[in-house]
Amino acid sequence: MHIFANPARFLSIARPLTPWLALAGLLLIAIGLVAGLTLSPADYLQGESVRIMYVHVPAAWLGMAGWTGIAVSSLMQLVWRHPLAGVAARAVAAPGALFTAICLMTGSIWGRPTWGTWWEWDGRMTSMLVLLFLYFGYMALAGASGERGSAGKAAAIFGLVGAINIPVIRYSVVWWNTLHQGSSITLTGTTIDRSILWPLPIAVLGFTLLFAAIVLMRMRALLAENRIEARLKRMAEA
Amino acid sequence: MQHWPFIIAAYAITVGGTGGLLLWSWLRMRSAERRADSLRRDRPER
Numbered sequence: 001m002h003i004f005a006n007p008a009r010f011l012s013i014a015r016p017l018t019p020w021l022a023l024a025g026l027l028l029i030a031i032g033l034v035a036g037l038t039l040s041p042a043d044y045l046q047g048e049s050v051r052i053m054y055v056h057v058p059a060a061w062l063g064m065a066g067w068t069g070i071a072v073s074s075l076m077q078l079v080w081r082h083p084l085a086g087v088a089a090r091a092v093a094a095p096g097a098l099f100t101a102i103c104l105m106t107g108s109i110w111g112r113p114t115w116g117t118w119w120e121w122d123g124r125m126t127s128m129l130v131l132l133f134l135y136f137g138y139m140a141l142a143g144a145s146g147e148r149g150s151a152g153k154a155a156a157i158f159g160l161v162g163a164i165n166i167p168v169i170r171y172s173v174v175w176w177n178t179l180h181q182g183s184s185i186t187l188t189g190t191t192i193d194r195s196i197l198w199p200l201p202i203a204v205l206g207f208t209l210l211f212a213a214i215v216l217m218r219m220r221a222l223l224a225e226n227r228i229e230a231r232l233k234r235m236a237e238a
Numbered sequence: 239m240q241h242w243p244f245i246i247a248a249y250a251i252t253v254g255g256t257g258g259l260l261l262w263s264w265l266r267m268r269s270a271e272r273r274a275d276s277l278r279r280d281r282p283e284r
Binding site for chain 1: 239241242244245251252253259264266267270273274277278
C-alpha cells in the first residue's frame with residue numbers, strides 16, 4: 001500500500017484504470033441484470049420477486065464492503081499517516097451510503113410481496129439502517145474537517161469504531177431469530193438453486209467494479225481540489 | 239399479488255441511483271481536474 005503513498009504515482013495508475021473499471025462494471029451489470037430478469041426462472045416459493053435479489057445482494061455487499069474500506073483506510077491514516085488513506089476513506093463514503101440505502105429500499109420492496117410487510121424492526125434490517133446512519137455521521141464529520149480533501153482524525157476514529165457494526169450485520173440472522181432469513185450463500189455452499197444463482201456473481205462483480213471506478217473518480221476529484229486550493233493559497237500569498 | 243411492479247421499482251431505484259452517482263462523480267472529477275490543469279498552465283514562469 002505504501003507504493004501508492006505518492007499521489008502522482010497513484011494518479012498515473014488511477015487515470016488509465018478508471019474508464020476500464022467503469023466500462024467493465026457497466027457491461028457485467030447489464031449482463032447480470034438482463035439475465036436475472038429474463039433467463040433465470042422464478043422461484044417455486046417466492047415467485048418472480050426473487051429477481052430483486054440480483055440488485056439487493058450486490059447493494060448489501062457494497063454497503064458493508066464500503067464501511068470495511070473506510071475502517072481499513074482510517075487505520076492506515078491513524079497508524080501510518082498514509083497521505084491517500086483519508087482521501088480514500090472520504091471517497092468511499094457517498095457510494096457506500098448510496099448502496100446501503102439501495103439495499104434497504106430494495107429489501108423493503110421485496111418484503112412487501114414476500115413477507116407482507118414493508119418493514120420490520122428485525123436484527124438484519126435494523127443493523128443495516130444503523131450502517132446508513134453511520135455513513136451520514138461519517139460524511140458530516142469528514143465534511144466538517146479542517147483538512148480539505150482528507151478525512152480528519154475524528155472522522156478516522158469514527159470510521160474505526162463504526163466497524164463494530166459490520167459483524168453485527170453479518171451475524172444478526174444468527175444471534176436474533178427474527179424475520180430476515182439466514183445466510184443463503186456461505187463459504188461452504190449455497191441453498192439457492194444453480195439455475196437461479198448464476199446471474200448473481202456476474203451482477204456482484206459488475207457492481208463491485210463500478211463501485212471501484214466511482215471511488216477512483218471521487219479520489220481524483222478530491223486530489224485535484226487539493227491542488228487547486230494549494231495553488232490559490234500560494235497565489236494569494238505571492 | 240402482481241410481483242412485476244415491485245421488481246421494476248427495485249431495478250429503477252438501483253439503476254437510477256447508481257447512474258446518478260456515476261454521472262455526478264464523473265462530472266465532479268472532470269471539472270476539478272480541468273480547473274487544476276488550467277491553474278497549472280497559468281502559473282507564471284520563474
